[in-house]
Amino acid sequence: xxxxxxxxxxxxxxxxxxxxxxxxxxxxxxxxxxxxxxxxxxxxxxxxxxxxxxxxxxxxxxxxxxxxxxxxxxxxxxxxxxxxxxxxxxxxxxxxxxxxxxxxxxxxxxxxxxxxxxxxxxxxxxxxxxxxxxxxxxxxxxxxxxxxxxxxxxxxxxxxxxxxxxxxxxxxxxxxxxxxxxxxxxxxxxxxxxxxxxxxxxxxxxxxxxxxxxxxxxxxxxxxxxxxxxxxxxxxxxxxxxxxxxxxxxxxxxxxxxxxxxxxxxxxxxxxxxxxxxxxxxxxxxxxxxxxxxxxxxxxxxxxxxxxxxxxxxxxxxxxxxxxxxxxxxxxxxxxxxxxxxxxxxxxxxxxxxxxxxxxxxxxxx
Numbered sequence: 001x002x003x004x005x006x007x008x009x010x011x012x013x014x015x016x017x018x019x020x021x022x023x024x025x026x027x028x029x030x031x032x033x034x035x036x037x038x039x040x041x042x043x044x045x046x047x048x049x050x051x052x053x054x055x056x057x058x059x060x061x062x063x064x065x066x067x068x069x070x071x072x073x074x075x076x077x078x079x080x081x082x083x084x085x086x087x088x089x090x091x092x093x094x095x096x097x098x099x100x101x102x103x104x105x106x107x108x109x110x111x112x113x114x115x116x117x118x119x120x121x122x123x124x125x126x127x128x129x130x131x132x133x134x135x136x137x138x139x140x141x142x143x144x145x146x147x148x149x150x151x152x153x154x155x156x157x158x159x160x161x162x163x164x165x166x167x168x169x170x171x172x173x174x175x176x177x178x179x180x181x182x183x184x185x186x187x188x189x190x191x192x193x194x195x196x197x198x199x200x201x202x203x204x205x206x207x208x209x210x211x212x213x214x215x216x217x218x219x220x221x222x223x224x225x226x227x228x229x230x231x232x233x234x235x236x237x238x239x240x241x242x243x244x245x246x247x248x249x250x251x252x253x254x255x256x257x258x259x260x261x262x263x264x265x266x267x268x269x270x271x272x273x274x275x276x277x278x279x280x281x282x283x284x285x286x287x288x289x290x291x292x293x294x295x296x297x298x299x300x301x302x303x304x305x306x307x308x309x310x311x312x313x314x315x316x317x318x319x320x321x322x323x324x325x326x327x328x329x330x331x332x333x334x335x336x337x338x339x340x341x342x343x344x345x346x347x348x349x350x351x352x353x354x355x356x357x358x359x360x361x362x363x364x365x366x
Contacts, residue, residue, distance in 0.1 A: 005071055007035045010042055013070035017062045020055050021348060022355045026063070034080075041076045042067055048083040049351035050212075051128035054344035056081050085129060085212035086354040087236075094233055095203065097210040098132070100350050102269065103229060103238040105259070107251025109220040111243045112274035112311070114142045115321055116342075117217040119328040120239075123343035125172035126328070129212040132167065134202050135177030136229065137219040144179035147171060148324020154180050157207060165206040171329065174211070176202050196228040203232050213350070220251075230264055237269035237353055239308065239346060244273060244295035252296075256303055269308075269349045271300040272342055276310035279334075287312075306349050309342040311335070 015027040026032050026046065036043040046063065048056060064077045087099035095101070104117040117133060125131045135143035144150045147170040154176065155166040167174035178198060208214065216235075219225055229235065238259045242252035252271070259266040273296025277287040290313065300307035311317075314335040320327040328339045 005037065007037065009071060010035050010037070010044065010067070013066045014044075014063060016070065017059070017066050020058065021352050022049075026059070040074070041078060042071070043078045043080075045080040045082055048081060049086045049354070050347040051083040051085075052124055052344045052347040053083065053351075054341075054348060083128065086351055088354040088357050089234055089236075092234070095208060095214065098208055098214045099211065100213050100236040100354070101216065101233050102213060102236055102346070102350070103216045103218055103226075103259075103266070104241065105218045105226070105238050105255050106220055106241045107253065107255040108248055109140075111241055111248055111252075113220070113241050114146060114217050115317065115326070116239070116241050116272060116274065116311070116339075117215050118143065118146045118321065118326045119336075119339040120343045120346060121173045121213075121215050122171050122326055123328045123340045124213055124347060126340075127343070127347075129347075130210060131172070132174040132208050132211045132214040133176075134199075134214065134216045135175070135179065136199050136202070136216050136225055138178045138198050138225070140219065141177045141179035143175060143177045143217060146321045146324065146326055147173070147175060149175065150179065150324075152180055163205070165201075167206060167208065171326070174208060176206055196225060199225055199228050200232055203229075213347075226258065227264075230266055235266050236350060237267040239269050239272060240299075241272045241274055242296050242299060243275045244289065244292035246292070246295070248291075249295045249299055252299055256299070256305075260303070267353060268303065268305040269346060269353065270306040271296050272308045272311065273297065274311045275313045278313045284334075306345065308345040308349070309338065311338050311342070 011027050014032050015025045017026050019026060019029055031047045032044055033047055034045045046059060060079050063079055067075060067077045085099050104113055106113045121131045121133045135141045149168050149170050152168045154168055156163050157166055167176045168180060216229055240252055240255050242248045256268060259268060275291055277289050279287055297307050312335060317327045317335050327333055328336045330336050
């Protein structure tokens with residue numbers, strides 16, 4: 001029978017367990033809480049940096065092994081896994097309750113940027129995070145359709161004499177889009193300053209509340225909207241989405257160059273390759289690389305940034321978006337698993353970035 005030991009011995013054992021990404025031990029990172037001891041049991045909580053942590057089972061197993069190795073194999077080790085999403089943002093009057101602001105960008109249209117933004121937002125919400133999504137493609141909003149909210153209209157609340165927009169909530173995600181504010185059959189024909197003004201209002205005049213992640217689904221290319229975003233809020237980082245073919249990669253390269261130029265200095269959290277391959281239903285083990293292979297991986301490698309994953313060409317991805325229920329809601333779908341894997345990889349990169357204690361510092365020369 002195991003002998004009763006103290007909390008210091010437990011913490012000493014767990015101090016040998018390293019967080020794989022942050023390269024420090026769990027005790028130093030204050031990830032161990034609520035240690036409780038009995039004659040035959042050791043209980044404690046591990047506080048992860050995100051509920052979407054892809055390494056949670058690896059960390060759990062390492063903790064059990066450390067206790068059995070350094071204390072006694074006779075103890076039953078019971079671990080509660082919880083999370084507290086990290087942030088590197090300082091106190092700011094703009095979006096004070098938002099921990100991480102993530103831009104979803106592409107060099108060209110039609111590569112699946114909004115599909116990616118919608119599925120990532122829902123995947124992180126499903127994992128237990130609080131998530132918001134701004135549709136910053138003012139002239140071509142698609143988020144209302146993808147979330148089945150085309151007929152919804154946001155409410156307005158007056159606080160201290162100022163009106164604030166209340167986001168629409170669908171599938172656990174707070175949403176705001178120009179598509180909620182204009183008739184869906186009407187074209188938005190605005191000049192650059194009006195587009196920028198709309199995005200600023202979405203950011204500063206909306207009651208976003210407490211969020212772990214706020215995604216900004218940007219329009220294609222490099223424009224006033226992109227500059228407005230980085231001038232208005234400190235951005236945690238950007239995700240670049242591309243398809244494998246040469247023309248898409250050339251435009252994605254421009255997106256990477258825009259974010260990484262010295263006067264913008266927004267870190268690239270990773271590259272996602274959409275429409276990477278086609279797998280027929282009748283041949284589930286086969287992959288056909290219709291548009292080329294590994295273009296996104298090569299782009300990420302060239303710029304020494306993470307490659308977050310591949311998304312296949314699947315008809316149900318398009319159908320789910322058209323029907324207002326993005327594919328990640330269908331938990332038995334391989335395509336849904338692909339988006340969840342990318343979401344976990346992204347959350348992991350955000351935590352690594354935050355551990356470095358950096359946010360984007362922007363100095364725009366007019």
